Amino acid sequence: MPDYGRMDPFSFAGSKDVDHPVSVRIMNLEGDEPPVKYSTLLDRPDLRHIGSNTGPFSDLYVTVQVWAGSKPFTVPVQTAYKPFRSERKWNEWLELPITYKQLPVNAHLAITMWDLSPTGGKRALDHAIPFGGTTLPLFDADNQVQKGRQKCLVHRHKHADGTDNSKTPALVAAKRKANARNSDVTPQDKDAEELDRMEKLFKKHEMGEIPRVDWLDQMVFRSFEKRGLQAAKSSMKMLQRQRAVNGDRGNEADDDDEGSIDDGRPSPSIFLLNVELPRFDFPVVFADHEYEPPPISALQSLSASQGNLSQRQPQVHFGPGINALGESSDGFGARLIKVYDPEVGLRDNPAEAKHRRLFRSSHRHGILDKDLKPNAKVRDELNMIMSYSPTHVLSPEETDLVWKFRYHLTRDKRALTKFVKSVNWGDQSESKQAIQVLGRWTEIDIDDALELLGPSFDNPAVRSYAVDRLRKADDQELLLYLLQLVQGLKYEHISVDSEHDGTQDSSLAKFLIQRAAANFMLGNYLYWYLMVECDDHSPEQGLDNRNIYRKVAYEFMTELVKQPGGSEDRKTLLRQAELIAILSKISGEVKVSNESIAKKVERVKNFFADAKNELVTIDPPLPMPLDPSIKITGVAPDQVTVFKSSLNPIKCTFKTTTGSSYSIIFKLGDDLRQDQLVIQIITLMDQLLQKENLDLKLSPYKILATSTTAGASQFVQSxxxxxxxxxxxxxxxxxxxxxxxxxxxxxxxxxxxxxxxxxxxxxxxxxxxxxxxxxxxxxxxxxxxxxxxxxxxxxxxxxxxxxxxxxxxxxxxxxxxxxxxxxxxxxxxxxxxxxxxxxxxxxxxxxxxxxxxxxxxxxxxxxxxxxxxxxxxxxxxxxxxxxxxxxxxxxxxxxxxxxxxxxxxxxxxxxxxxxxxxxx
Missing domain, CATH: 1.10.1070.11 (Phosphatidylinositol 3-/4-kinase, catalytic domain)
Structure with missing residues (x-):
């Protein structure tokens, strides 16, 4: 249990982490009752053949069911048939079809003992009538799971009532009148007090709270047996409990129509059912499982035109007599409960869907659509739509307008993304025509192509169209967006089957692999971006995404060796990985050591100078992972620095083939992906400003995350x-x-x-x-x-x-x-x-x-x-x-x-x- 052990000296577990089925051991039934008078049996033939009236140890069976919130949580579980001889003893474990982590805090065990009668009777199920019932809460007053042996008071002739205000509680506190004097209270028998005290001690001994001493334990057990547990239980303590039950029954008679069956016995019956619950090494405290709201992306993908449906909750319109005027739907007595279902919220409005089909069917196959021109007012509306940002959600009226003038808009490159958002891709006929219109569109800008590769667009033809636009970008421009394009692979349909070429299903993956295999600069960064994603084992990433990136990385390496000089490039990437592994090793040693900064610097210098680590001389020269245009020939051990921060980053300087030096800061224990993203955006913005002839002398230093917990950044003298x-x-x-x-x-x-x-x-x-x-x-x-x-x-x-x-x-x-x-x-x-x-x-x-x-x-x-x-x-x-x-x-x-x-x-x-x- 990872989250609970931190609260030393307390040791406990949360119920949400206990994946163990709820089980109960039905042990035995204690108690007796006076026999029914013979005269009563003559007057009441229905009582003659009830099993418990024919003998003190008649056959009974027990059913157990979990209840919570006044509702049954499971089907009942039943003991096996077992004939009794000298006492009613089952000694049988029953396992219920629910685990502790699924239990709410108000869960109860409803335990009913069933008698047999051929004539049936009140509350009978076929030939079974209730002998008695008891309801045991699974969590105590401190919200801890009940464990060990429990004595449950049996309410004679009643079903176990599993509702929150149960009329058959397993434990009933003795009631006193408000004006009762101390002298009026009957003193409890001293033997009963002693037996009660001994029972509590036995339970602590059984739970391991009292240390075991074998020879002394045997003596105590023999002494306890001599006192006679059965005799004591029929003494004053039983009478006091009887008085408490009578008081409860007197109150129940007012609100329970069924009441207790009058069978003419001279005094009420008192029974106790002994049960046992599983024991745990630590206290188990109730902890509810928090369910995250289902992400929209996990549901069925919809077209971008329906994206606005996720922003609004479904409207509930009431019918006559159901929360009509004057009846609030939010009150306690409301007859209608409104529950928001995200999946329903994402569905299209049937009336709007019908309207869209009717409207678009008239503008689908008509020849006049190709020559349709907007008037001045409509043209202004279309221009307003074209100016919307990518985050803007089009209204149904706007999508209809874009669809109507789609042929006119094919000359406007800004309109393509708006057109794709206006298409209902779930309609096969409409989708087919939309793909045909895409082929007529004028060339779009790179930013629109990137939008089409986002999570909102699932259609393979649309994503393939965007990739075709990316093919026209040169390698330098592609490098600016490579980080985002690697993320775009998550939204592709890539098969992770080892025998299947996954890139055949993904135009984006195929494009990236081909371009990266032909250009080592692109290949270098693609390799490291993929390695970081493969290393991400967080719940947000998920196994499916990791398998996608592993598949793409494998096929990239396969494609790379097919290129001229590709085998050498592959060895270069593996050598880079070895360099990062060596730097990670020494960084880890420095971080965990309790040495002074001077000693840490000396340790790193000695490590770099050691010929076994092959860092003093790197032959052949190795392209630096941060910047492959820089080729390093070795490290300068005398220029090492270890910083004083908690992670102790290491600054190391490499010698390059040009005779200059290149310094980096290597950090272990920190996720540099956020810094990497910001530097990439700054680099992009610098390029955008320079296209506007505005050179603001920015310094976007290089930074590269090599895993989710390590990375390197360029050191700039400052x-x-x-x-x-x-x-x-x-x-x-x-x-x-x-x-x-x-x-x-x-x-x-x-x-x-x-x-x-x-x-x-x-x-x-x-x-x-x-x-x-x-x-x-x-x-x-x-x-x-x-x-x-x-x-x-x-x-x-x-x-x-x-x-x-x-x-x-x-x-x-x-x-x-x-x-x-x-x-x-x-x-x-x-x-x-x-x-x-x-x-x-x-x-x-x-x-x-x-x-x-x-x-x-x-x-x-x-x-x-x-x-x-x-x-x-x-x-x-x-x-x-x-x-x-x-x-x-x-x-x-x-x-x-x-x-x-x-x-x-x-x-x-x-x-x-x-x-x-x-x-x-």
Whole structure:
């Protein structure tokens, strides 16, 4: 039980983890009753042939059933036939068809003993009539599972009542009148008190709570037998219980029409049923199983046009007399219970489906459809639809409009995704015609092709059409989207059968394998992306997805060796894996060792210098996994550094074939996939800005996750603003740049190109981190290179998440602005202009960025996994696509000014500074 052992010194288990069937041992029946008077038998012929009236040990059988919430949970289970001689003793285990983890907290065992009578009678089932019943709760007052032996009071002539307010409880507390005096209470027999005390001790001994001493135990048992348990139980204690039962029966007579059968006995009967429940090594406490809501993707895939159905719950319309006016459906006495079924919620409205079929049948085969032209008003409506973002859900009227003018829209590349969303792919005739129309469409952009590869589009023809568009992209462009395309494999129909070529069913898998096998740069990254997915054993990934990625990886290697030089490329990838394994080994040793940092550095240096590890000289040169264009020839042991953080990342420097060095930071114990995603998006945004002739001097350093718990990132020579503030007191960032790039002829004393690089990179990262909602920004993860390049690191919080309260939406500290010369300087005004240009340029490519995030929804990225259905919406909100370009510029200007004047970021930076000082 993984979650319960942490609460030392307590040791217990939750019932939801006990996968053991509920069972009960029916032991024996104690007690007796006076015989029925002979005169009564003469007057009551129906009592003559009842088994229990013919002898004190007549045959009985027992049925057991689990009840909860006043409803039966299982079918009854019955003891075998067994004739009795000297006592009613079954000693038989009954196993019920339910496990402890399935039990609710109000579960009861309803136990009924059945007598036989050829004439039947009240509450009879054929020839069986109830001898008596008792109801035992399976959880006690402390919500712990009942265990061990239990004595249950038998309610004579009654079925076991399994309802929540049971009239046949196994344990009945003695009732006293409110005005009763102590002197009126009959004192209990001392023998009965002693026997009661001994019974409790025996039960503790049986449960192992009292240590066993064999020779002493035997003496106690013999002494107890001599006292005569049967004689004591018929003494005053039994009379007191009888009085309690009589009091209950007196109350029950008012509300129980059946009451007790009057058989003319001189006094009531008292019986106790001994049962035994399974014992556990630890207390078992009730813990309910929490069922997650079924994901929409787990249900039958629907067309994108029906995506809006998942957003609304089905409406319930009441009929006459059922929750009519004046009758609330939410009250306790309501006759109708509304239950939301996600599967029903996803189904199409039958009336709307009929309307759509009728409407589209008139615009399906008509020749006039091909020449149908919209008027000015309809054209404006269509233009509005074309401007919708990928996350927008089309209404039924809009889908009908797109379908009606589909031939006209084939000339508009923006309209293809809207057309695909408007098609009912479940209608075979409509689907067939839609595929024919796809062939007439003008060439679409790459961002629309990526949207068609997302989870919303299941039709193979649509996905194949998108892959055909990707074929026209060059390898450099394909590399920008490779991370998302690998995630898109989850939505393909790929067979994992070892004898079947899975890529034949998936145009995307086949395309990626062919392109990656022909280009080692693509092949390098595809290999590592696939390896990380194969390594992901989290519940979110699932075995099916892992098998898909294993199949694609196998077929990629098979295709790779078929290429010229492919065998060498395959060996290169395996050598890269060996390098990562060696780095992981030493990182693991360093992390678990309790040595000082100096000793850890010495350990790593000795490890790298050891010729057995083959790191000092790497021959032939090996392409670096982070960047295959860099070929390394060996490691420089004297340039090793081990950082002080909890994971102790290792900085190691490699020698390259060009004579330069390449430094990386290898980290074990951390999932770098989120950082990898952010760096990939920053790289993409940098390319998009440069296409707009806007070079903001961004520094998207390389980063690669090699597994779910390890990865490497490129080391860029720089210093954090926190360390710069510690070195330089007045205007620290400017002093740092002036130290490395002095120019006395300039007003700020810094070379113009250095200051220009600083201003541009500050603007670029402010806009990008705002759009991505990067959180946990402080002076330790804001870095500044000596040549003026400013950049961010550590992207553990994105999409608006932040561990600190009142965190700003964008990080723009006073140290950053002071380096520009203050808010009134010309450089600060240029900074704002660059921000506006970058924000408006990236808004134009919002569809591409949103589609990339849509493909990453199921990528097991921590901050996306928290709310996968809202991840894309959070990015969309930062673009503010509802605003015009002028309104967006005004809005972003207010964001900048609000960040500068906010007081919370200053407090957060100061608190972080104190916290770091305390840690040091």
């Amino acid at each position: 210093q954090s603003l926190s360390s710069i503030v510690g070195k330089f007191k007045a205007n620290p960032a400017l002093a740092y740049l002036r130290h490395h790039n002095p120019d006395d002829r300039q007003p700020l004393g810094v070379r113009p190109e250095t200051l220009d690089t600083y201003v541009k990179s500050c603007a670029g990262y402010c806009v990008i981190t705002y759009i991505l909602g990067v959180g946990d920004r402080h002076l330790d993860n804001l870095l500044l290179a000596p040549d003026g390049h400013f950049f961010h690191a550590d992207f553990g919080f994105i999409l608006g998440r932040d561990p600190k309260p009142f965190a700003p939406v964008m990080k723009l500290s006073k140290e950053m602005v002071e380096c520009m010369g203050g808010v009134n300087s010309e450089h600060y005004q240029m900074f704002k202009q660059y921000c506006f240009l970058a924000y408006t340029a990236l808004r134009k490519s919002s569809n591409l960025i949103l589609n990339l995030f849509s493909l990453m929804v199921h990528a097991n990225i921590p901050d996306i996994r928290l709310e996968p259905d809202k991840a894309v919406m959070k990015v969309r909100e930062r673009f503010h696509l509802e605003l015009t370009e002028e309104e967006a510029i005004v809005y972003f200007g207010n964001v900048i000014e609000g960040t500068l004047t906010a007081f919370a970021p200053v407090v957060i930076d100061k608190l972080h500074e104190w916290a770091q000082a305390l840690r040091a």
